[in-house]
Amino acid sequence: MTPAQRSSPKIELHVHLEGAVRPGLLAEIARGNGVAPPVPPDGSYAFADLYDFIAIWNALTDCLRTPEDYRRSLLAYAAEAAGHGAVYLEPVLDAEERLGGPSGWADVLAACADAAAEARDRFGVAIGLTPQVFRGQDVAFAEEAARVATRFAGRGAVGFGLAGAEGRFPTVPYARAVRIAADGGLPFVPHAGEAAGPAAVREVLAMGAVRVRHGVRAVDDPDLVAELADRGTVLDVTPTSNLRLGVAAPDRPHPVTRLAAAGVRCSVSTDDPAIFDITLAGEYAVAARLGVEPAAAYGAGLAGALCDASTRRWLADVGARAYGEVFAESILDK
Template sequence: MNFREWPKAELHCHLDGGVRPTTAEELADAQGLDVPRPLRLIAPGSCSSQAEYLAYFDDALAVLQTEEALERSARELCLDSAADGIDYLEVRWAPLLHRRAGLTVGRVIEAVLGGLAQGPITAVAIACAMRHHSVEENVELARSAGSFAGRGLVGFDLAGDEAKFPAERHRPAFQAARAAGLHLTCHAGEAGPPESVLEALDLGLERIAHGVIGARRPEIVERIRAEGVVLDVCPTANWKCKAVASLAEHPLPRLLRSGVRCTVSTDSRTVADTTLSREFELCLSEMGLSEADLARTDQIAREAAFNR
């Protein structure tokens, strides 16, 4: 099956995790960055944890500190996604991590939205707060992001090392984002205990990024199903982060059979070294999903899209 020919929606795609390696090297050269070469952009399957996997975003972040770099990478991500058959894309990134060269949060957001607007597909943005940042910083981010609601920025997220930094303390940021008219999602269930998914659910979210570790507890699965929360699942990234021991043991098929609404995404096409078509192929060949199952996940993605 050639899934590149399927029109697809992707809801969980990180800008800094999807930079073209050639572009990253060119940007590093142009900016005169003193970073080891080649840049570390692709995480191996031998990562021991989510924290180790996240380290492979560092070099991409180093080159994405100018408006030109952000705009170019956003545009190219749309082009690469279109080539893979994606016609609707939600791109998430952490604006507070792109201020090393003096950019304001507003200029960071404008650059990314400008790049997305140049792409050949419908692409919108989700601003990520970081778990290790202060509550005050993330509340201010939510307010700044909210000022772009209706202009291509549609959602608010919390990302980072969930094993070390709980989500609950950032409740004020989610409240500020909701008040500003943004849709809410949160990374949870890719590291740490299953209770991290419960903690995220208590924030009043529409979607959860990953959620797979929560599948170990039947009562958590039932709550996700009952509340209609959508899980944006990324099989290869989940395996590389060691949220699952193997793709064959991934809970996605079981979650779908139990009535949980799930979508399939790459998470980070460069860091995970994958494409959405490749994720669909793995779901079919390694995880036991059918083509009908995959069509259902795409339908769910379109129903759960934040651009509505």
């Protein structure tokens, strides 16, 4: 990777904060909380499939217990990502009952909102938080978490998501939580089309999704691919994550290659960089080899970003200076 590739401006719309904490910091935080960090000696995590990965991810997440843990984690990743050219991030934050119920969740969001403002000043990277709930979670808690999240609309939070074991737990029970968040100013940015197929993508689009995190299984339905291209819907693609979790196979073209060729806007993200031992610049390089050039990835990121108007203008200026006419072509309305 050349210095120019590393420093070129990047937008990342799909990074789980809990999965972005590097092993050294995670171990330090875990010890402070009296928890044994689930970090292997060589720092390399192994998992058989998506659901095995989710179990590991849950164990890692359990190490973060306090608002200060989240604040430190967000600042650490902001600094790292900025070093790889990031100018805008939309970190994902899971609402967890273990954080102390709704009031504890509010404290975590407040700490992250403060960290986001600090990161803009210190590292030059703008951050929009995207709190989320997950499939299989207590529905009443998810709805209360949505209400708490709306208190931060315009104060750091820009969207509301839904993740979890897609295909094992249904999406529909969380429709009310999604409406609560949307009515409170937080657009819906769910995970779909990763473990489950095109029907899962259609389901979240019908629920009002403004962008889809993953969505690559849409490639199995040509009509859906054409619809996504026509609508200009942005898919947040995570190339290495898709390969490591079996969503894409090494012996056939990566779904992003076919999606991009069909005119679907694909932003590029790391998903869980500490767990996969990858970087944002590295994923942009991988995506370029798969058919999504940096200018197109940045343009898709800008199209999908949930930032305010002034931040959007700034990001557009950054893209124009870095990528010129290629970037202008990448953001044309479809």
